[in-house]
Amino acid sequence: MPNRPHRLHDLLRLPFRLGRVLWTADPGDAYRLLTFQSRLTARIQRWNGREEFRDLGSGLVTNVGVLALANDYAWSAQLNLATLATQNFHATGTGTTAAAATDIALQTLAAPTTATAVTGTQSLVSAANSQTYRSSATVNYTSTLAITEWGLHSLATLSSTTGSPFTAASATSWTDTGSAQTASSATVRGLQQTIVVPGTTAVYGLNLSNTVHVGTIPAWYKTADGTAGSTPGATETFAIKPVLWDHKVFAALNVNNGDSVTYTYSVLCQSGG
Amino acid sequence: MEASMSDELTQHAVIRTLTLPHTPDGQIEHFAEHGQSLGMRPNEHPATTYAPGHTVFLTPSQAAEYMASGHVAPAGCEDAGRMIARAQAEDLGLLESPPASGPSGELTTEVDRAE
Numbered sequence: 001m002p003n004r005p006h007r008l009h010d011l012l013r014l015p016f017r018l019g020r021v022l023w024t025a026d027p028g029d030a031y032r033l034l035t036f037q038s039r040l041t042a043r044i045q046r047w048n049g050r051e052e053f054r055d056l057g058s059g060l061v062t063n064v065g066v067l068a069l070a071n072d073y074a075w076s077a078q079l080n081l082a083t084l085a086t087q088n089f090h091a092t093g094t095g096t097t098a099a100a101a102t103d104i105a106l107q108t109l110a111a112p113t114t115a116t117a118v119t120g121t122q123s124l125v126s127a128a129n130s131q132t133y134r135s136s137a138t139v140n141y142t143s144t145l146a147i148t149e150w151g152l153h154s155l156a157t158l159s160s161t162t163g164s165p166f167t168a169a170s171a172t173s174w175t176d177t178g179s180a181q182t183a184s185s186a187t188v189r190g191l192q193q194t195i196v197v198p199g200t201t202a203v204y205g206l207n208l209s210n211t212v213h214v215g216t217i218p219a220w221y222k223t224a225d226g227t228a229g230s231t232p233g234a235t236e237t238f239a240i241k242p243v244l245w246d247h248k249v250f251a252a253l254n255v256n257n258g259d260s261v262t263y264t265y266s267v268l269c270q271s272g273g
Numbered sequence: 274m275e276a277s278m279s280d281e282l283t284q285h286a287v288i289r290t291l292t293l294p295h296t297p298d299g300q301i302e303h304f305a306e307h308g309q310s311l312g313m314r315p316n317e318h319p320a321t322t323y324a325p326g327h328t329v330f331l332t333p334s335q336a337a338e339y340m341a342s343g344h345v346a347p348a349g350c351e352d353a354g355r356m357i358a359r360a361q362a363e364d365l366g367l368l369e370s371p372p373a374s375g376p377s378g379e380l381t382t383e384v385d386r387a388e
Contacts, residue, residue: 144305
């Protein structure tokens with residue numbers, strides 16, 4: 001059985017709307033689902049100087065985000081590649097499908113973040129019993145758009161096909177064409193904190209380490225539902241993408257050329273469990 | 274012009290601290306409401322600074338420029354860690370620097386010679 005907080009069951013509903021009595025099979029101490037509580041806000045500076053503010057609500061920490069987090073013990077400490085340390089690159093787009101924990105990229109990237117995300121400013125917001133990681137970035141729009149999605153990434157470059165296509169693939173590795181990668185180590189990032197996304201098979205792999213020719217992943221996971229995926233074909237094209245930590249889809253935020261929007265992302269890390 | 278997804282970006286390791294603008298040439302095209310181009314304007318997005326050891330994806334012209342200046346290791350480099358150490362030693366005056374105007378790959382040759 002997966003190691004997860006036990007479900008709480010309604011045992012008794014009290015009359016007069018006094019509440020419920022709950023029961024759990026968990027012999028331990030956790031009594032709630034432990035999650036990250038994220039929130040995204042947007043401060044809009046219109047081209048004519050007018051200011052607006054929107055609370056875009058909670059985001060959705062992704063499966064690939066927590067996969068990267070679970071490997072924090074192994075990422076290069078010398079390069080400060082801990083997951084939240086790398087998660088500082090903001091991009092926005094025009095996709096409208098609801099965000100899901102299985103997302104690995106934005107749906108439709110929009111200018112000026114079609115290829116390169118905007119670098120944010122990171123901070124710790126620490127208060128009694130409330131510890132929050134925050135990243136904030138300003139996107140200066142250059143055209144008329146209905147912005148409907150936002151994502152936080154581990155790298156500014158949102159996609160690269162360097163070394164594509166594969167020349168081999170296994171359950172835990174892939175091999176590029178032409179030895180086009182820079183070998184990773186304790187002092188060289190290489191492909192650490194990125195994912196490899198095959199062009200045909202709908203799976204992804206988290207790049208744990210790499211030589212100039214071969215990337216090592218823990219497994220392939222389906223982009224549809226996060227379950228175990230099949231090994232991609234040995235000659236498929238592929239793209240290298242950053243780890244998407246959080247993805248938020250919201251009601252259209254209409255912008256015009258000259259508008260700037262400062263996105264502030266906060267994630268509250270809860271204790272317990 | 275803004276770099277598009279189809280631009281050929283190749284992976285490099287940073288050897289010396291490098292600051293890159295949001296777009297390769299530091300400009301970005303602006304558009305009016307109906308799609309009419311308003312021309313290229315300086316890109317106002319903050320540049321991203323990369324420390325030695327980190328990864329950058331560069332266009333061919335960027336790669337040529339920064340390899341020549343010893344700021345990045347060529348794609349496919351296996352010994353970027355040694356190149357970083359050597360660059361730090363050079364910057365501290367502990368080693369003689371390679372010729373400033375050397376062609377791309379000069380740094381690799383120097384490392385090879387040192388071995």
